[in-house]
Amino acid sequence: MSVEPGSFAQRLGLTAGDEILSVNGHPVPDELALKFHLAEEEVVLEVRKNGGSVKTVDVHLSPGRPLGVMVEDFRTLTCNNACMFCFVDQLPRGVRRSLRLKDDDYRLSFLHGNYITLTNVSDRELDRIIRQALSPLYVSVHATEPGLRTRILGRRRPDNLDHKIRKLVQGGIRLHTQIVLMPGVNDGQNLERTVSELYSDYPGVNSIAIVPVGLSEHGEPRQVCTPVTPAYCREVIAQVEPWQRKFRSERQRTFVYLADEFYLQGGVELPDAAHYDDFAQVEDGVGMVRRFLDDFEGGLKSRSVGKLPLDGTLVTGKLFRAVLAESVRLLNERFGFKLRVVASENLFLGRSITVAGLLAGRDIRDALVGGDPGDFVLFPQEALSRTEGVFIDDRTPEDIAAEIRRPVIPGGRTVHEFLALLFERLR
The missing domain is CATH 2.30.42.10 (PDZ domain)
Known part of the structure; x- marks a missing residue:
């Protein structure tokens, strides 16, 4: 120490x-x-x-x-599963080293909101969690039916999840849970059972986030999952909406939330802010777009009207492009900016990966080459490692800036930071 x-x-x-x-x-x-x-x-x-x-x-x-x-940093507890959708196992060579670490540590769940499976947590550690009130925790469930969960996690025998959840909940620990939804695996009746059984432990189990499986082009043979389609997204929304109405009627809380990707990919209008309650699952991509839209509208109202010279490019992923483009249109119209939006295709991981947070530095560079980016480039802050300052492919913003000969700047983690960065360019 x-x-x-x-x-x-x-x-x-x-x-x-x-x-x-x-x-x-x-x-x-x-x-x-x-x-x-x-x-x-x-x-x-x-x-x-x-x-x-x-x-x-x-x-x-x-x-x-x-x-x-x-004291020295504790040694991170690592994952002992072989999940059929594990994204770490789908990563290509050349990713930053920190992404190779399969953490499954209840301490990191408490400190940083990392999702854990609880498969490596003993009764003694459950007692410690309760005694030290390490709450809330974020738990990857995927399915409550023991056989199905065992198959999804690639384990030889069930891990007694029900006992662990009940013990934690009865000990006063709040849990936010996650279901990575895979077509034909844990959806349909399996999803209904999982949601129902988790709801029986409300309010200890305080929320469920349902997120679509992400598939890169570098998966292992065991990772044979069906990709999510726009039609499938609409089917899931139609299945989940009646449960959401029921839970709001009974508990005044939506309880089970769908990731933004279901609405964006399915072409379905996003719910309003009240639907997301306290936005407990926003870091899992649940309600992030709604928060952006509402905060953007509020942020514009606080800015004085006037025509101002600002010429630059905003890079994002394919999924968020339409949302950001409409916001940029309003900025250009109101302030006379000359901002453009470029959607970067994810060739590093695969074209099916469309979220902004997984953009590689080289893909951002390639999206800018051949065009006029203006005086500067803003990219999604979440694409950059918080601790290392590098993209998923281990490149830095400075690397890209040197190639395109323009400042390449992270766009902030909030709308307030994003707007502040834009208007600071005018000084």
Whole structure:
């Protein structure tokens, strides 16, 4: 661990390289456990000094006063499944290294909203989740029928999901769940059963996101899934809408939500904002477009009217192109901008991958070559790794900028950031 200069920990004699073994007799395997047990005012630390000796330190922590230590990142728990749709196994060579990590870690689910299967979580770890109130968690269910879930996850035997969900829910943990929908596999009556059984655990199971399976051109032989079509999207919407009306009538909450892709690909109008309640599943592509449209409308109202010189290109995926193009039309009309929208085809993963967040740097570059991008290029922020600053193919915005000789800028994670970036170009 490291110790912050001038911190309480330093005054207690803790130094870099020491290891906190326990707090009040409780083992602390990672930073989450350490923070949980340090919430008490009176604590006893068992510390292994850098030299190897073990000592006990009595600590009185005032409310809001941190100890001032930083522990090493915990070792990520990885996935032990072989899912028939696993996107990591569909990635080509040349992707950024972090994408090769198949994390399935309940701590990352709590901290960052990562989806987990719970297949590698023991009863002891379930007890820890409940004891430390690691809530909410995000769980990939796909199917509640044990045999079907086992087949989808590529396991030899059922993983007792029902027991785990019930234990967590009864322990006060909120769960947001996900179903990756595969035509002919877990849809139809199987989907109805899954939704019904998860609804029986409401409000502990607080929401379900149904997302269409994503298929690249690099899948393994075991990953034989039928692609989702516009007609199929409309069928799914027609099946799910009566359940949504029922749940809103009974619970005043939609509960089960369809990813935006179903509506966009199916050519069906998006629901209004109230349909998405608290937008709990927005990071899974549920309600993201509705939020963009509503925030964009509100953002335009806050901008003064006037004709302003702004010439640039906005790059997006094929799925979002029509939505963004209409918004850009309004910007051009109101402010006299000369903005254009370019849809980048995903040749790196495959043409069937149409979401903006999976665009490769080379595909963005190829979409711009041969045309006039204007003075700058904005691309979807979600296509860039938060930690590494690179696209899925390990290229950087600077790489593209050097090739097209224009600034290549991430477009922000919110509409407010997006509009701010545009108007800052005028300064």
